[in-house]
Amino acid sequence: MIVRSARFLDLEMPQSYFGSWLTSVPHFFVRNHMHEPSTWEAAEWRLNIGGEVQNQLSLSLVDLGKMAPHTVTNTLECAGNGRAFQIPKVPGVQWQRGAVGTARFQGARLRDLLLRAGLKSGGKHVTFRGLDEVPGKVPPFVRSVPIEKAMHEDTLIALRMNGAPLTRHHGYPARALVPGWIGAASCKWLTEIQVSDKEYEGNFMKPGYRMPNEIIVPGGEVNPENTHSITSLGVKSVIAQPTDNSSSSREVTIRGAAWAGEANITRVDISIDSGRSWRPARLAAERARYCWRLWEYVWQAPSAGEYTIMSRATDDQGRTQPQTAAWNPSGYLYNAIDQVKIHVHS
Amino acid sequence: MSTLRSGRVALLLCLNAAVVGHAQSLDLPAGRIQAKVQTACTECHDASIIRQQRLSEKSWTKEVDKMIKWGALVDPSDRAAFVEYLSASFPPNKPPDPTVRIGRSKTR
Numbered sequence: 001m002i003v004r005s006a007r008f009l010d011l012e013m014p015q016s017y018f019g020s021w022l023t024s025v026p027h028f029f030v031r032n033h034m035h036e037p038s039t040w041e042a043a044e045w046r047l048n049i050g051g052e053v054q055n056q057l058s059l060s061l062v063d064l065g066k067m068a069p070h071t072v073t074n075t076l077e078c079a080g081n082g083r084a085f086q087i088p089k090v091p092g093v094q095w096q097r098g099a100v101g102t103a104r105f106q107g108a109r110l111r112d113l114l115l116r117a118g119l120k121s122g123g124k125h126v127t128f129r130g131l132d133e134v135p136g137k138v139p140p141f142v143r144s145v146p147i148e149k150a151m152h153e154d155t156l157i158a159l160r161m162n163g164a165p166l167t168r169h170h171g172y173p174a175r176a177l178v179p180g181w182i183g184a185a186s187c188k189w190l191t192e193i194q195v196s197d198k199e200y201e202g203n204f205m206k207p208g209y210r211m212p213n214e215i216i217v218p219g220g221e222v223n224p225e226n227t228h229s230i231t232s233l234g235v236k237s238v239i240a241q242p243t244d245n246s247s248s249s250r251e252v253t254i255r256g257a258a259w260a261g262e263a264n265i266t267r268v269d270i271s272i273d274s275g276r277s278w279r280p281a282r283l284a285a286e287r288a289r290y291c292w293r294l295w296e297y298v299w300q301a302p303s304a305g306e307y308t309i310m311s312r313a314t315d316d317q318g319r320t321q322p323q324t325a326a327w328n329p330s331g332y333l334y335n336a337i338d339q340v341k342i343h344v345h346s
Numbered sequence: 347m348s349t350l351r352s353g354r355v356a357l358l359l360c361l362n363a364a365v366v367g368h369a370q371s372l373d374l375p376a377g378r379i380q381a382k383v384q385t386a387c388t389e390c391h392d393a394s395i396i397r398q399q400r401l402s403e404k405s406w407t408k409e410v411d412k413m414i415k416w417g418a419l420v421d422p423s424d425r426a427a428f429v430e431y432l433s434a435s436f437p438p439n440k441p442p443d444p445t446v447r448i449g450r451s452k453t454r
Contacts, residue, residue, distance in 0.1 A: 094398040
């Protein structure tokens, strides 16, 4: 794993692991905003549900385990994935391509918990709070999702990942799983759910994790009042092989992954001539809603030399990866057409 | 006792030790106020998160002010020197640091 930060732990998946449709847990990226919880008793751990509900609930891990399990396979991507490619540079973890992974999550539907608690009519947003340990005066990592997404049948309180209990780095004992949305929505080490009449107003909802409502000149200022909360991921592809500045024989196997949040990838195209012409890549058979499609294209280089390979994804909402990502001061949702330079030898 | 099983605890400790071992070799570069910056910043997070930034003086000023607001202990008389040091050490045109990895990378 690529260590972007050891404290707080931020680990990026190397490009070579894009070859598997399901990402193994040890290779699944880790994004921590705070210290991981240091100590707690599983027997005493509770998930408390309150706010705009008829009955406050306090559930144990055993209680959650008894609820009807639901499984969702989901491509989870950090909103800052690709931030390192923003020009001009922006502050934050300098993720390149690998703050993303696909895993099978299992747990109780959040909807079932909220229905058991009895939603009041004033409940419009659902706020997640975890056991992250906050240093200094840093605001707590607390975030909310609108009630419509919270009540969606695929939004989970996940206890398991790829068939095993969540690891500590991925939120043990329980995390939210908000499929198709930025990773920050899926809060880890979950301990409290509050239903409220408005979006949570903490730092990680505003000014954090927001996009400008208008196109910003790169490097320009943004009025915080003229922004919106980021929800679903954009359309994006990355080239996993060959890697940038690598060498290849004249037969070049180009592989990668493409995803589109709540939408579905319909095609990935490859260009070897700076975008003047595009040729369709073959999409692999494995697919599921919220999940990336792996793709491949085999190209015969006409001669030895230097080449730039580009990949461009399109989804069923008609969105296509742009030539240039929308610049924003935190480098969120970078999704420009991916490209790598290679040297082809004879 | 934490409920984490002993095997998983051992694995996590090994991972954390490996990560910390790599990252702690990445101190901040020499400079007039390096020691104060190192102390103020690494109380909460390691130096690698600073070393990977490539920011203008204007952006470093915002970052320093944000961190002071969030509890970094910076004497007000040192604030400008912090910004100057960080801007000089990690400007936009500086090449990125080498990538640090743990574990084995699969090859195809």
